[in-house]
Amino acid sequence: MAKLKTKYICQQCGYESPKWWGICPECKAGGSMVEEVYAPKEEARAKKGSSHIMQSISLKEVKGSKETRFSTMIGEFNRVLGGGVVKGSLVLIGGDPGIGKSTLLLQLARNISKEKKVLYVSGEESKDQIKLRAKRLFDEEMDVLVMAETSMEIIENEILSVMPDLVIIDSIQTMATAEITSLPGSVSQVRECTGRLMKIAKNNSISCFLVGHVTKEGAIAGPRVLEHLVDTVLYFEGERYNTYRMIRAVKNRFGSTNELGVFEMTDKGLEEVDNPSKTLLSESSAGAPGTAIVCTMEGTRPMLVEIQALVAPTTFAVPRRTATGLDYNRLNMLLAVLERRAGLRIQSHDVYVNLTGGIKIYEPSLDLGIVCAVASSFSNREVKANIAFFGEVGLTGEIRSVGFGEKRVNEAKKLGFTEIIMPSSMAKDLKDIKDIKITGVKNIREALTAGFGG
Template sequence: MAKAKTVYSCTQCGSQFPKWTGQCQDCGDWNTLEEEAAPQKSSLSSSPKAARFEGFAPKANVQKLQKVSLKGTPRFPSGLIELDRVLGGGLVPGSVILLGGDPGIGKSTLILQSLALLSDTKNTLYVTGEESAEQIALRATRLGVQDCDLSLLADNQLESILEVSLEHKPEVLVIDSIQTLYTETLQSAPGSVAQVRETASRLVRFGKQTQTIVILVGHVTKEGALAGPRVLEHMVDTVLYFEGEQNSTFRLIRAIKNRFGAVNEIGVFAMTDMGLKEVSNPSAMFIKRAQEDATGSVVLVSQEGTRPLLVEVQSLVDQSSLANPRRVTVGLDNQRLAMLLAVVNRHAGFSLYDQDVFVNVIGGVKVHEPAADLAILLSVLSSFKNRRLDSDLAVFGEVGLTGEIRPVQRGLDRIKEVEKLGFRRLIMPKGNQSGVKSSKLEIVSVNTLEEAIRYAFD
């Protein structure tokens, strides 16, 4: 009996090699090659109907750039306003969307709620490879959408799914999840690099040729990759991350790639007993304080895409008993905190070399923009000096290495959000002051870190 041939596939980039090596020669990552069965030389599909869509697309014609028609991209709403915000205005026919997140975060709940609303006006098909139709029906009953006109298919064979899709002709096709699918043309197990890459490639081709919206659900691995190989993110049009802390009711959906809209937009949901509820004004929920006189707390005016977001930053500074004091951040960049502590030591005269510093963003929000610098330092100094900052004060601004406060983008949008939520005072960079007028808000524009500290604590 002939021995089955094997290849070694990289779990990061998907490249294949005949022999194992410690480092992938294409992407350079170490210890990412896994053994799997080599693909068989067989027909692309066991179904003649599905095989119609496995060939090459019609030959494209060369066009002059100035003669290309600039028609608006057709869209229709997904049924959830927060999801439409992240998608750039709605769903685009023929687009392929990858929705990723940790197991149990609520991806299937989000998809089911959206499809239940879409099924009233669109032909939808929900393919589940992880759960049975009865389990989906139980979840729909819990969410109160059991009477929707949604079609279900419990299968994980790609050829069968394509054949049913050709007969059903859905406008929106959901695959939950991509790790459970397999194709008969490969011998490897479902979830392997080869299976994920091949099944996703054929689903992308099917969506493009039939103008079907294909939504692929994928788990995030322990390395942080979506559904295994990173090549999957390059194949799709939109990549969405559904994230949040398991012990928090808030869920954030974030776009990190979008060919039909802006990236870094976020949608905010709250997980309840009846499913996900949209949060139209997340700032009001993230800045609820239990103690108005607590030290080490300040309100940061952050920006996520086009949406200004007010979040509370809390710090704790305490005498360290270690040779190397700890610098711990939650929701912030740990390396940037170390840099800011050096800046405040050099340009403001506060030495924290023997102090443990802990900084946390309340609500499980992750903030990585430079505009959080000033809020972080004022929060740290409030805890260090044991002096409370006013509860009606909001802050934003980037701190440079020379101690200057640099302007940030979308300053006017941040100011409007602060006014809307009833704050009385705002510390901001002087570079963002141009053309800003407010009758309800006392705006203090600063050029240096020393000016900001003087105003905040005087």
């Protein structure tokens, strides 16, 4: 029997050490080092002295097959994945508890099971609970194989026995292998279980979806190696008490990482939002001081969102600055630019800025809309009706160009806007677009003049 050894592993970054540390030397997390006992594998020792057999070949000799995908029958999900699920791919989905990860994957299993074989493995629910949730969400019966199990060995045997087209693991932190003595959810267990699933997926062309828990900071729990092992990492976002949910890719070997899928949570599960702009502006308070409509881009999709700002005299020595749905540091920079370049004395005022709809966007094109909304609230003047903005604001107050100008303008025109204010460097290239007035501005003074009508 192999001699047992002890090592200490950081549960935040996966750093390994033969001795315990109060603070991880790698990520500086406190109290994250956990003792784990392991035995060196005999196979590794046997391979150490084996003769080398050349297995590498020239890339020109590799017969590359065409990328094979199958549809999830959920348009927004297909968009984020890059056109559908790639056979043999490993996809990790992370999100806050209760955000709708299991609901989305159950809908995914229901759709794909109409044409392909699906195995749904849950380590958090019993088979009866899965059945009850399916009956609540869907009217018809589901032809999906279900399994309530946490043992990796049993799950491996079942996958290789039934050979499904798609496997769903909910969640990877509940799975454990008997070869490792540490508890489920530890760095070693998560890494080993994910590695085994990856080998099964690649060797048998079985697509696999993993649900990953997230930490209080919003990152996927467990070692970063988990995100390196998989092909695609998706984050499911949204406020728990808001009906809208967003799914975006932060890693995708088979598509873009800039796409965004929008869903609405209902009593029958998640429903796609085909036109987010119309939905987000359906309750717009346009015309009130402190509001501005901005044309933003999420991947290849143009979206119009409403920015609300409230500027009020402060009762504190240090005024408050609050940003919801956008970058807090960016807001502070824009307030400094407004004060320095436009002469707005807001150093003695509290400033609250909100991106409506519960979404989060950090694109620079929001800058011009934020500036105009704050200036509107500060001066108590309304922004002109049916007008939209986009453009990046520099530290000298200049308005800088952003990408996809034509798509932004056409989206605004489609939703009935009559004027759009944008960087002057882009306006000259878009002057041929009809039925909408295009106003180019060079700095924030010009933008405020055009936005307020003089």
